[in-house]
Amino acid sequence: xxxxxxxxxxxxxNNYPKDWPWVDVxxxxxxxxxxxxxxxxxxxxDGIGMSANMGDTLFRxxxxxxxxxxxxxxxxxxxSGDASQQLDITLMRSTQTLDLYLQREFAQGSKDYYRNRYNxxxxxxTRWRNSFAAMTDDEYxxxxxxxxxxxxxxxxxxxxxxxxxxxxxISGERLLHDPGPDRNNPxxxxxxxxxxxxxxxxxxxxxxxxxxEDVELSLWCGDGCKGxxxxxxxxxxxxxxxxxxPAWEGxxxxxxxxxxxxIESRTGNGTGGVLRLVEVRRLVTPTILPPATLTDLEPTGKxxxxxVNSPDKESLNKMFKGLGSIFTxxxxxVQELARMPDGGWNMRVLLVLRPRE
Numbered sequence: 001x002x003x004x005x006x007x008x009x010x011x012x013x014n015n016y017p018k019d020w021p022w023v024d025v026x027x028x029x030x031x032x033x034x035x036x037x038x039x040x041x042x043x044x045x046d047g048i049g050m051s052a053n054m055g056d057t058l059f060r061x062x063x064x065x066x067x068x069x070x071x072x073x074x075x076x077x078x079x080s081g082d083a084s085q086q087l088d089i090t091l092m093r094s095t096q097t098l099d100l101y102l103q104r105e106f107a108q109g110s111k112d113y114y115r116n117r118y119n120x121x122x123x124x125x126t127r128w129r130n131s132f133a134a135m136t137d138d139e140y141x142x143x144x145x146x147x148x149x150x151x152x153x154x155x156x157x158x159x160x161x162x163x164x165x166x167x168x169x170i171s172g173e174r175l176l177h178d179p180g181p182d183r184n185n186p187x188x189x190x191x192x193x194x195x196x197x198x199x200x201x202x203x204x205x206x207x208x209x210x211x212x213e214d215v216e217l218s219l220w221c222g223d224g225c226k227g228x229x230x231x232x233x234x235x236x237x238x239x240x241x242x243x244x245x246p247a248w249e250g251x252x253x254x255x256x257x258x259x260x261x262x263i264e265s266r267t268g269n270g271t272g273g274v275l276r277l278v279e280v281r282r283l284v285t286p287t288i289l290p291p292a293t294l295t296d297l298e299p300t301g302k303x304x305x306x307x308v309n310s311p312d313k314e315s316l317n318k319m320f321k322g323l324g325s326i327f328t329x330x331x332x333x334v335q336e337l338a339r340m341p342d343g344g345w346n347m348r349v350l351l352v353l354r355p356r357e
Contacts, residue, residue, distance in 0.1 A: 014208070014236040021202040025168035031083040031159070032168050032198050038205045039244040040091075041073030045100055049073050053239055057195040057207060058163045058172030062089060062155045072101055072149055075247040079205075081156075083170060087163070089155040092247040101149045121147065124260040128334035133320040137257050137313060144256075151248040169196035174211050193235075203243040211235050261336045274299040276353060279328070280306075284351075287322030291315055295346070304351040305335070311344040323349075330354045 016023075026032055040052035040063065051073045054063045063074065074091040081088040106115040120126050127133075127140055135143065145153075157163060163172040176192035193211025200206050213235045216227035281297055284306055288294050292315035298305035310316050323332050331352035338346045 014210075015238065016208075017238055020206070020238075020240065021200040021204065023198040023200045023206050025198060027168070030168065031165035032170060034083065034087075034170060034197055034199045034205060035080050036199065036203060036205065037076050037078040037244050037246050038241040039075065040077045040241055041075050043071075043073050043075075043097055043100075047072045047097075047101060047104060052077070052241065054207075056175045056177065056209070057197075058157060058170075059089070060175055062091065062153075072097060076244050077241075078246055083159065083165060085159055087157040087159075087170075089157060090152055090246075091155070092152045093149065094247040095151070097247075098149055098151055105148075118148065122255045124256050124258050124337065125262040125334070127256040128337065131324070133332075133334060134317055134324065136317050137254070140256065141252075141254070151252060166196070169198050169208075171196040174209055176211075200240070204240040205243075206238065206240045209235070209237040209239075211237075259337050259339050261338075263335050276304070276356075280304050280351065280353070283326050283328055284323065287319050287326075289315060289318055292319060300350070302355075303353050306349040306351055308347050308349070309340065309344060310347070311342075313345060316345065316347055323351075328354055 024032070040054070041050060043049035048071065052059070052063050054060065059077075063077075072093065075094055075097065076092045078090040078092070079087055080090075102118070105118065106112070108114050121144060132140060132143075144150075159165065163170050165171070171194050173191045174193040174195045175189050177189050178187055180187040193209065195207055195209045197205065197207050211234075212232050215230045215233045217230055218227040277297060277299065281294075284297075285294060288308060291312070292308055292310035294306075295309050296305075296307040298307065308316065308319065320332070323329060329351050331350075333350040333352070334347060335350050336346075336348040340346050
């Protein structure tokens with residue numbers, strides 16, 4: 001990472017606001033402690049609000065670019081970790097914001113379409129249906145986060161990749177965003193100076209932008225008059241963000257991860273399942289890997305019920321990756337997921353068999 005020699009020339013008192021508490025710059029450490037939780041945004045009841053003014057800093061990839069109207073902003077940023085190695089960033093939204101978001105979502109359309117779609121995705125039967133069954137709980141939750149507003153997200157910034165520590169400050173490249181007059185063919189962003197971060201004695205996160213700018217003296221002399229060039233100056237711009245409590249508290253609810261029973265009846269009184277026990281056992285056994293165990297195969301008319309025990313769900317997810325590739329099974333449907341006394345899981349799966357040719 002290339003940083004400008006502007007840092008060498010810059011002192012921490014360049015145009016520093018006189019009414020702000022002083023920045024606590026460490027004398028014997030190149031990396032300051034900027035850990036804490038800071039207020040970085042807000043939203044009104046319609047999801048419109050002000051976002052953090054960090055779009056030109058080392059946080060540019062995880063926060064909105066400009067300080068302008070955004071939808072359902074991140075409200076707080078929690079910074080932790082050893083800055084000499086990495087910074088762990090957690091962005092959060094409040095429960096109130098999430099509730100307002102869902103109200104706006106459900107109010108769209110007609111006949112409760114969006115409410116029903118949301119409730120369907122929260123249903124554990126949906127979570128174990130089709131390709132979702134091969135997902136881990138974390139992967140399913142990540143998929144929900146693409147569909148709906150999430151209360152929090154985590155990012156990691158690496159020292160030497162995303163920022164550097166210089167003279168008791170955490171410094172990153174300042175990105176200049178000027179798309180130009182043609183929005184269909186915007187100009188690329190360019191690096192122009194640096195932005196460095198510290199924490200003041202009152203707990204505020206403080207940033208100083210240091211960048212070169214061509215300055216000229218404007219003179220009024222009628223139309224078409226040009227100013228007098230005064231050369232390139234080193235500019236200093238200060239911002240700060242107040243300390244706050246984390247916007248999100250508690251655990252995320254996972255109704256879709258709970259036990260459930262969804263027994264479906266299959267028409268027909270055939271006995272084909274009994275005659276195909278050996279065939280089905282041969283097919284399913286390789287898909288059930290330790291610590292999961294095959295407990296039973298129960299013929300049900302023309303089809304088969306697969307019963308599996310596992311101490312964890314991940315083994316069940318791996319099983320579905322195998323079951324889904326077996327042509328003999330026309331469909332694979334989870335009928336029940338139950339907790340066992342030892343804390344493990346018992347699952348019953350309906351295997352819909354294709355007729356033998």
